[in-house]
Amino acid sequence: MERIRVADSLRGFSLLGIFLANLLIFQYGLSGKSYIEYYHLSTFNLGIFHFIKIFIESSFMPIFALLFGFSLDKLYQSMKNKDIKRPRIKLFRRAVFILTIGILHAAFIWEGDILSGYAISMLLVLPFISLNKGFFKWVTIIAILLFVALLSTTFFDNSELPENKHKQENYVEKVKDIYQNGSYNEINNAAGELKDPFFKQLKGMFGESIGFIFLAVFIMEATFFGIGIFLSKSKWFEKDAKDFWSSELFIYLIPISLILKSSYLWIEDKGLAENLTYIFGFLLAMGYVALFKYLYQKFDNHLIFRGLESLGRMSLTFYILQSVIGVSIFYSFGLGYFGTDTLSFSFITFITLYFIQVMIAFWYQKHFRYGPLEYILRVFTYLKFKP
Numbered sequence: 001m002e003r004i005r006v007a008d009s010l011r012g013f014s015l016l017g018i019f020l021a022n023l024l025i026f027q028y029g030l031s032g033k034s035y036i037e038y039y040h041l042s043t044f045n046l047g048i049f050h051f052i053k054i055f056i057e058s059s060f061m062p063i064f065a066l067l068f069g070f071s072l073d074k075l076y077q078s079m080k081n082k083d084i085k086r087p088r089i090k091l092f093r094r095a096v097f098i099l100t101i102g103i104l105h106a107a108f109i110w111e112g113d114i115l116s117g118y119a120i121s122m123l124l125v126l127p128f129i130s131l132n133k134g135f136f137k138w139v140t141i142i143a144i145l146l147f148v149a150l151l152s153t154t155f156f157d158n159s160e161l162p163e164n165k166h167k168q169e170n171y172v173e174k175v176k177d178i179y180q181n182g183s184y185n186e187i188n189n190a191a192g193e194l195k196d197p198f199f200k201q202l203k204g205m206f207g208e209s210i211g212f213i214f215l216a217v218f219i220m221e222a223t224f225f226g227i228g229i230f231l232s233k234s235k236w237f238e239k240d241a242k243d244f245w246s247s248e249l250f251i252y253l254i255p256i257s258l259i260l261k262s263s264y265l266w267i268e269d270k271g272l273a274e275n276l277t278y279i280f281g282f283l284l285a286m287g288y289v290a291l292f293k294y295l296y297q298k299f300d301n302h303l304i305f306r307g308l309e310s311l312g313r314m315s316l317t318f319y320i321l322q323s324v325i326g327v328s329i330f331y332s333f334g335l336g337y338f339g340t341d342t343l344s345f346s347f348i349t350f351i352t353l354y355f356i357q358v359m360i361a362f363w364y365q366k367h368f369r370y371g372p373l374e375y376i377l378r379v380f381t382y383l384k385f386k387p
Helices: 005-028 032-039 043-056 061-081 087-108 115-128 133-152 165-181 184-188 197-206 210-233 244-252 254-265 270-298 303-312 315-330 343-365 372-382
Strands: none
Touching (some): 005 032, 005 043, 005 270, 005 303, 005 315, 032 165, 043 254, 043 343, 061 270, 087 115, 087 315, 087 372, 115 133, 115 210, 165 184, 254 270, 303 343
16 A cells, blocks of 8 residues: 555654654653743743744644554555455554553653553554444544533633642752752652642542543543544545645634634633643644645645655654653753753754754665664564565
């Protein structure tokens, strides 16, 4: 089965958004960015922070997850077309390998891993992979409506969760000290030793069960996978981007999504603003996907898209590499820039490093078909070596 090049290119582009969204976590901690006022950023750097929050954060992770589901279905279809026996077993091994990589990534490189969640989501949708597009269409619609309904229960909840400013400031100071001065082991164990006020707030919203919170996250990721599978089965990427209801409508909704996603800046109700951010962050993601498809179809032979395709085919390798780059710049065993008021410089640096990654991938793909981790993943999936 021929690869869908626009999906490869979009995957490569989504790595830029993930890299920049993760920049806030690399520089200010997994939840430290929720207490950005305690990092005392300059006006310009605070503007960069809000730009990332509005234009990038929560809108590129869904794209990456969607493309995981898309690729999962395309691989399954390819196996069926080639009469490969027991394709679900092979895809199960693939999920196990990604889960293993994710666990190792979180344990030894960076705690902000997404691969583990994606692997579990793969396992959730795998039993249904052979069903038709109608199933995935309605299941994802129902899941999204349930998610919106869950969030809407707090729309009219006027009770404010208690915030202890002193605890939050102390937490930030401890995080800065560990990540700026601590050893590798101290940084790896920081999440378990520090009591994060952010998770206390989550317990206040969802109850005491952390398991419920993670289950909700996995279900949401599985929903993105389901959307990707639906797009694969309906051949959405192959259709004309000028079709209004499937593509153009989402492009027109981009400005509305950006305005409502920025509501945390001008709505006093913090809970309502966060819910709007989640909902319109996803809608913005769909707008980005539709806009990218439109531009790709109009300029499909442009060199930039060729470079993004190369990066997209090596997304697993470069996702791990981006984590190595991030911790090497910001953690104490690297350059130690964690918690500093240098976000604009970091932003430019990450964009520059991303374009270097595109050039490396473009060169690499001229000589090799698979990236290093992609090749190992293929071997583990099929249990055979291919030169």
